[in-house]
Amino acid sequence: MIVAMQENATEEQIDAVISVMVESGVEVHRTTGEVQTILAAVGATAGLDLAKFGSLPGVLNVHRISSPYKLAGRGFRPEGTVVEFRNGVKIGGKQIAVMAGPCSIESRDQIFETAKRVKAAGGSFLRGGAFKPRSSPYSFQGMGIPGLELMRAAADAYDLLVVSEVMEISQIEPMLPHVDCFQVGARNMQNFNLLRELGQTRKPVLLKRGMAATLEELLLSAEYILSGGNYNVILCERGIRTFETATRNTMDISAIPVTKKLTHLPMVADPSHGTGRRDMVAPLAKASVAAGADAILIEVHPNADKAASDAAQTLFLDQFEKLMGEMKAIATAVGRSL
């Protein structure tokens, strides 16, 4: 942390700032320039509340020099993290994984039909939501654990892995036997109690970026899970909220290569939520592969138009199969496989 003092800051003000810095547990290096004094914090700066220093009398501005996360930083594991699942499937390596399935688990037929087609097309994960609290209290709210049991059976029948969203600490335990990867949704990205509990498990966690979260905040949330000892964290870009209304969200494709610089964790792209529009899923899925995504997460449904939730952004299974071929060609073009 660098604290730049105002040109006319007094010695008393400078001393007061130094004293607050020291009380916060850091050492202070002072540089007295002709016009301005600059104070650099040295030591344990990760937990410092920068804004606190910005409001002290005589302070001009405050800058973070080192990143506020440690375990999530690229420097912690420069070679990159590869998350390996029990059947040998990996996320973060040369091969790009595909996770597909409906927004909500609705019925045995729906989930088995989906599993069969996802597997046949080359997917390795079955996704589907069991708990679906929605913006409106008057919408469909999900099948719960029985839904997860159906999805587990379908996945096992076709040798797929299961990824499903956990929304509360109390769901972790009952979900454990049914899922291979917990998904934390965008709305829970800063549910720190939930993250901390997931850090106590050793099950991989797919952590979605909040719709108004910066990439730094996403990595701070990952740090919560990592700091509990669970290193199997996978990040996911799923669109951010901007002024543009032509798509439900604005998918931030640059988040994929930017996170590769900042962190060692794998990065997944979700073009279904990223765009909110069925006709935009394929171009953005292809763009994600081209930009370096480690996996692609897509909503598919045998009868997409009538899906109980997220119908507008869900692909029909034949659209998904066609897209798989297109993504494979791009994966090859960027030196990977899918």
Add this chain to the structure above:
Amino acid sequence: MIVAMQENATEEQIDAVISVMVESGVEVHRTTGEVQTILAAVGATAGLDLAKFGSLPGVLNVHRISSPYKLAGRGFRPEGTVVEFRNGVKIGGKQIAVMAGPCSIESRDQIFETAKRVKAAGGSFLRGGAFKPRSSPYSFQGMGIPGLELMRAAADAYDLLVVSEVMEISQIEPMLPHVDCFQVGARNMQNFNLLRELGQTRKPVLLKRGMAATLEELLLSAEYILSGGNYNVILCERGIRTFETATRNTMDISAIPVTKKLTHLPMVADPSHGTGRRDMVAPLAKASVAAGADAILIEVHPNADKAASDAAQTLFLDQFEKLMGEMKAIATAVGRSL
């Protein structure tokens, strides 16, 4: 809901859309124009997923005509809701209430000193956080229930009401004896399970707008609480995330008069989080009163510079006292009291 078909939509496409509408439980009124066919949904449209219709073949665009919330709508209670507390204090009437206190409860001295001064200056609520999961896992995390007990004691000593944030369903029960009003933070605005549980209590709930939430989404979240039978909901504007970085958030003052049009629920302004800067709290607090806020929520601390959290946006107690006088003058100017 209005579904506008494309100019070249076929009769088959139109019939298919009508059929999906009917299956969704609404009646359809069809208007066949010279260039375009328009389908209007009549009936129970509140739970409809509009995006679903936008992706059907032949559809040009879809518009919501009636609001997606019912109990929260102005029409449900045109005279406005006044939330009354056990000591007779009201929010939503002519008098503007003031809620003040530290971000985090830190010690007995801190909270008693704050309570004494808040009461003396004319405040009616003591605020303070007991559970403080923060963006960084390396920051202070709160005192928990013992903190709440201290705050309850301090509030009782000075005849103040207590408002404090609830972050999980499991905290509702233990918090009940200590608080007069639950606060739901911005990050939990769409934690629908929590909202649903709070709807089962009869304790007032102060619901903060999420930092990327539209006002419509805020009202849909309020609807979750109301639909459980708890009508004591108070909304709160606390700043939204925009591209501007001069303030931590951009306080959307227009949200105050806009919600007055849309809903009968009272609206509170939080200029501390709204700006994130101590020197901006007073002007924005005054602006909030001028714009029609029903209460003002402010972070204060006897030793603001050294507060364990949110120090940058916390007022010293003498700054708070000065601001109370200024807000009173503006309240009078707009025909209210404080």
Add this chain to the structure above:
Amino acid sequence: MIVAMQENATEEQIDAVISVMVESGVEVHRTTGEVQTILAAVGATAGLDLAKFGSLPGVLNVHRISSPYKLAGRGFRPEGTVVEFRNGVKIGGKQIAVMAGPCSIESRDQIFETAKRVKAAGGSFLRGGAFKPRSSPYSFQGMGIPGLELMRAAADAYDLLVVSEVMEISQIEPMLPHVDCFQVGARNMQNFNLLRELGQTRKPVLLKRGMAATLEELLLSAEYILSGGNYNVILCERGIRTFETATRNTMDISAIPVTKKLTHLPMVADPSHGTGRRDMVAPLAKASVAAGADAILIEVHPNADKAASDAAQTLFLDQFEKLMGEMKAIATAVGRSL
């Protein structure tokens, strides 16, 4: 400017960065820490392109320490700028000025009726647009210079000053005899050639914030005018673009007190464009006065519903008169007059 090097930066990389800094015309102070080297630029840093340094090998991040504008900075004129007009009206002093009039000048009757009522209610400026290129090429495009002549006559008849928008360098000369203050619209805030030319005049300029401009960018644009020797610059907040769609723009009321800290220039509020909704103009105008605005700019029209442009946000004259009384009461409450 502070350049923080990566922990593992080599001496060659550090030397290369120092060399680019020196070539850019600044002196370099080097601090070699245990883990990290920090390079501080001293001297003429205002024109430095910070991003350029961020992309050099071995650089972790770059921070601006001193502000990129000089003449616009608070320190240049700590007592604040008061812009005085030929009839003695001032902007930036204790009295708050009111500027009112239609979006577009439409007819003699319209502008004279407006002028009479604006003056009677206590306004001191007549506003109105003569050149109206609009988003759609199929909308009304303005009366041009004949419109300005009408507005000048109306203003003179009622002892009002004239403020009107200039959109191109070629309009400056013909507008000069008709206006007392040039307005630069939000879309032209970064039309630097226009700003430079206006800097050559000695006529006051009201500079509106662009709808996606940071306050720092607004001040950099003001710097263009000031650096030509024209010190009569007045800033204006008129709403920024965010994700919220309930209002046309989100009026950033905090911009008023924030700019008071950053600059000596007066700050005007435009709640008409700030909200885009007639029913929101009054509450936001009052909030602006409470937050410290030096003048209020409002669209009014004798027949607001049928105005040729901006009808939705234009007040009827009797609404304006009522609002003037309310704003006066708030001005008094904050120790000013109107």
Add this chain to the structure above:
Amino acid sequence: MIVAMQENATEEQIDAVISVMVESGVEVHRTTGEVQTILAAVGATAGLDLAKFGSLPGVLNVHRISSPYKLAGRGFRPEGTVVEFRNGVKIGGKQIAVMAGPCSIESRDQIFETAKRVKAAGGSFLRGGAFKPRSSPYSFQGMGIPGLELMRAAADAYDLLVVSEVMEISQIEPMLPHVDCFQVGARNMQNFNLLRELGQTRKPVLLKRGMAATLEELLLSAEYILSGGNYNVILCERGIRTFETATRNTMDISAIPVTKKLTHLPMVADPSHGTGRRDMVAPLAKASVAAGADAILIEVHPNADKAASDAAQTLFLDQFEKLMGEMKAIATAVGRSL
């Protein structure tokens, strides 16, 4: 346009709305439902100011049904526009074009060296700015017409086309002999007078999206040029402003496929401005090709670190050559060439 009346709207209010609609030149179709009356405008709705109707008494909300642009709409030319240049190069066909060059023209050596390498790598356009008004009045401001003459000579020497930014009406005439394509920068996207004049030329125009412009606004700006009879308009995505600060702008890759649906005009991607970071240009360029861009616009410079402007986002020539190979592979994967 659809105007939905409030449930309790009176017959007088409904008649008043109908009367304003008729005066605006449209026919009105009225649907009287059990709870609500809906008024549909039929006829010339393109120039209607929707907001105007939203503020009339008794109106609940207003929706646009048909698009506000005509010539730019996909329906006007369903087969798509291919812009052909004098040497046979096309934009909008199966082949993807590449435009590359420095931000600013700086010297004969710089621009000839760039031209040689761009041509050799397979580019077909040389780009470079002659007029460079910058955010700070203290930065480099461009070489002007002599710079354009240099660029023309370099382009001719290597059989390249020239694209360069026009910033004012007065520059059109002197630029005509030197450029093959005018570029309109993001800040001028709504400089409607400039657009109108460019509509009078028959020279292709590359129109960049404003950093806070919706895609609808981009198409309305294109409509200005088209309505003058100049059909050679090429759109360009170059990043929008959001809350994320890891990149200078957030490149909206979804804008590429979305505009393909809305308009017949070709779409170019500018990953240099889209990201503002040299290390992000390649992944976003590849993503743009995968998403369907018709051309890629890239800043390159023989000595990128020391470029007079935009250094941070400018590629070295060998980085550009490597990227060309990668983009070719992706173009093939999506069935196109480059």
